[in-house]
Ligand SMILES: *[C@@H]1O[C@H](CO)[C@@H](O)[C@H](O)[C@H]1NC(C)=O
Ligand SMILES: *[C@@H]1O[C@H](CO)[C@@H](O)[C@H](O)[C@H]1NC(C)=O
Ligand SMILES: *[C@@H]1O[C@H](CO)[C@@H](O)[C@H](O)[C@H]1NC(C)=O
Ligand SMILES: *[C@@H]1O[C@H](CO)[C@@H](O)[C@H](O)[C@H]1NC(C)=O
Ligand SMILES: *[C@@H]1O[C@H](CO)[C@@H](O)[C@H](O)[C@H]1NC(C)=O
Ligand SMILES: *[C@@H]1O[C@H](CO)[C@@H](O)[C@H](O)[C@H]1NC(C)=O
Ligand SMILES: *[C@@H]1O[C@H](CO)[C@@H](O)[C@H](O)[C@H]1NC(C)=O
Ligand SMILES: *[C@@H]1O[C@H](CO)[C@@H](O)[C@H](O)[C@H]1NC(C)=O
């Protein structure tokens with residue numbers, strides 16, 4: 455009979471103890487600065503310009519950090535999980551204290567004016583998955599310790615002033631889905647380690663200008679790759695046949711480099727390709743008929759290269775093609791295959807500055823969406839066909855460029871007389 459009393463008594467004093475402890479913790483929380491708060495206040499102190507007073511008026515100790523603009527807390531333990539200062543026009547640096555936000559999952563500072571280098575203390579952010587620093591003025595090397603952050607998924611350092619080469623340690627982050635380094639000042643090669651990033655979906659190095667060397671065949675191991683952007687760099691060599699394994703590839707951007715060799719016919723077996731940029735390189739050989747297999751293709755840019763031969767009839771199978779640009783591939787010759795008339799989504803057809811001859815096939819009249827037709831600087835013959843006037847795009851926006859100026863003028867006069 456005594457026992458229940460005792461139990462009751464014991465549980466009563468436990469409740470009282472708990473109530474006491476909780477009120478004590480409450481006082482602690484309101485009077486003492488939590489570690490996360492002190493990290494954020496350190497960041498605030500490193501903001502040198504906040505033109506809209508976003509942090510100045512909002513990040514104040516009168517409210518919980520979980521109500522601060524740009525902050526999301528874990529609902530269980532009130533620790534900061536998202537720090538999102540995207541597009542707030544802030545100028546400043548990242549203080550080492552940010553490395554104390556040990557529950558941080560997303561760090562988003564995109565589109566501000568942060569500068570300086572990345573403090574090594576960020577290596578303590580073991581839960582970090584999203585790291586977006588694009589469009590700031592960060593400088594220095596891409597730190598190799600980034601490679602030891604175990605949960606990275608989306609890493610974007612684009613539009614900054616990072617220099618040096620891509621650290622091989624990035625190859626350790628096998629969780630990576632997005633690696634965006636475009637518009638920086640990086641140099642060096644793409645290392646073989648890239649082939650370890652088996653979950654990579656987007657790899658973008660566009661516009662670094664000085665990244666050089668050849669494409670390592672290891673990229674062919676990235677079977678989830680959807681977008682590969684290597685344009686506007688200094689790559690050379692031919693395209694490794696291993697790229698044919700990229701069955702999910704939708705965007706292949708290789709323009710503005712010094713790639714050589716034939717335009718590979720295996721490109722025609724990439725089943726999901728929508729955008730193929732090969733322009734401003736030194737590709738030779740002929741345009742492979744196999745390209746006609748890529749019926750998903752929407753944009754085909756081949757201008758400023760060196761292929762020869764004809765346009766293969768198979769191009770007429772590319773029923774989703776919107777832009778076909780062959781400008782300035784001088785040795786390209788022959789006549790325009792009538793099959794081009796099957797490309798009913800075509801908006802831009804640029805064949806200028808080549809060695810084409812013959813007359814314009816009447817089938818082009820089916821190109822009802824055509825807005826740009828550039829045929830200048832060739833050896834086309836015959837009269838400007840009157841059916842051109844039936845194409846709905848034909849107004850002064852439409853760029854018709856044929857053999858002689860007088861022909862163009864007479865055509866325009868004819869067109870005016872029709873309206
Ligand atoms: C700070 O900003 C957040 C989000 O915009 C807002 O909910 C909160 O009321 C603001 N706090 C203060 C003190 O202005
Ligand atoms: C980050 O902030 C920007 C600007 O306030 C907002 O548009 C975006 O949805 C936010 N993203 C996340 C993941 O919170
Ligand atoms: C970048 O931030 C500026 C404000 O500083 C804003 O006007 C602009 O729309 C933002 N751009 C993007 C792409 O978010
Ligand atoms: C947070 O980090 C800074 C710099 O890395 C360190 O000096 C400080 O002791 C840390 N503060 C807390 C509260 O952990
Ligand atoms: C980058 O930031 C500048 C200045 O805020 C802005 O004008 C520009 O639109 C931004 N570009 C992108 C791609 O976000
Ligand atoms: C990370 O990138 C993937 C792949 O594009 C995207 O689907 C996802 O929404 C991104 N995650 C976040 C939180 O931004
Ligand atoms: C990038 O860094 C270089 C060398 O440190 C410097 O000369 C240049 O002005 C910087 N560019 C930008 C856009 O910050
Ligand atoms: C990360 O990669 C580097 C270089 O590729 C390697 O030397 C290092 O051992 C790797 N570290 C971890 C933790 O896997």
Ligand SMILES: *[C@@H]1O[C@H](CO)[C@@H](O)[C@H](O)[C@H]1NC(C)=O
Nearest residue numbers: 637638660661662663686710
């Ligand atoms: C190539 O990249 C540089 C630097 O990012 C840029 O200034 C230039 O406009 C880019 N060229 C093209 C054709 O995109």
Ligand SMILES: *[C@@H]1O[C@H](CO)[C@@H](O)[C@H](O)[C@H]1NC(C)=O
Nearest residue numbers: 649670671672673674675696
């Ligand atoms: C990746 O590709 C390279 C070269 O194509 C190959 O030698 C290597 O075995 C591949 N690695 C894996 C893990 O598949």
Ligand SMILES: *[C@@H]1O[C@H](CO)[C@@H](O)[C@H](O)[C@H]1NC(C)=O
Nearest residue numbers: 722723743744745746747768
């Ligand atoms: C691709 O096209 C070529 C030539 O047009 C043809 O011989 C080949 O069978 C096609 N391959 C596939 C996989 O459709």
Ligand SMILES: *[C@@H]1O[C@H](CO)[C@@H](O)[C@H](O)[C@H]1NC(C)=O
Nearest residue numbers: 770771792793794795796817
């Ligand atoms: C494409 O055009 C050619 C020539 O104009 C024609 O012979 C062929 O039947 C067309 N193919 C399709 C699938 O419409």
